Amino acid sequence: MSQVLTMWTKVSPLPLGERVFSLLFAQKAPYFASIRPRFTLIEPNRAELVIPKRRRVHNHLGTVHAIALCNGLEAAMGALAEATIPADKRWIPQGMEVAYTAKATSDITCIAETDAEQWTGSDPNLPVRVRGVRDDGTVVIEGVIRLWVTPRK
Template sequence: MSDTFALYRKVTALPLGKQIFSFIYAQKATYFWTVRPQVREVRPHHAALTIKKRRAVQNHIGTVHAIAVCNGLEAAMGLLAEATVPKDRRWIPKGMEVAYLAKSTTDLLCTADTDPADWEQTGDVPVRVKAIREDGTVVVEGTITIYVSDKKK
């Protein structure tokens, strides 16, 4: 279990734990702070968080800016990776491919998912990501590829 996942499990057992953990996580990678992620769930092979539609992340047409959405997706992917990567391995993002499918007109649920078989060996691990509007419409979906390697001894 990574330090981040252990912290998640410890802090979320407290009152207001998810809010506290969300703040700590957003400070770990400060660019996550721009979207103020609110962590909803973290477990091996799955993570979910929300980002609020607020002025600071809107574009000129009043929707959540595409890069802000991608930032939320990357934050979800990072939580999934921290909860899933074996202790003797490490990970780093390698690439992102996303499709913008609909306007991001509400708060968004950002999810990241993998399958156990994806982690059986080192190399590229595809993480499926989605951003979903409050009405259930998928507004962005794609894959973030992370590279998993053995930790140096």
């Protein structure tokens, strides 16, 4: 089991465990701290986190800024990748394609998903499906983050 999944499994059930895990995760990649992600689920092939709607992540319209949304999607993807990747492989992001589909007027749940067979094939190109959802269920951003998955040296 990966370090991220091990830490999630141990810490998340504790009181304030999700918050503690989220702070620790943001220390690994400090830019993620700018959105104050709160992870709610990490398991192989799926990760979810919430970006709280607060002034620091607003755009000029008072909604969650598009780049803050992308930051949340990338954090969810990173947790998914770490929780899912076979021990003999490594990953690096290659790019992100997203569409902004509605205003982000509430907290946003960022979701990253893959299928198990994507990690066992020989194709190093691995698309991770990502989306951000408002409290009312409306998808505000969706797309793909492309990973390059290769054997560990």
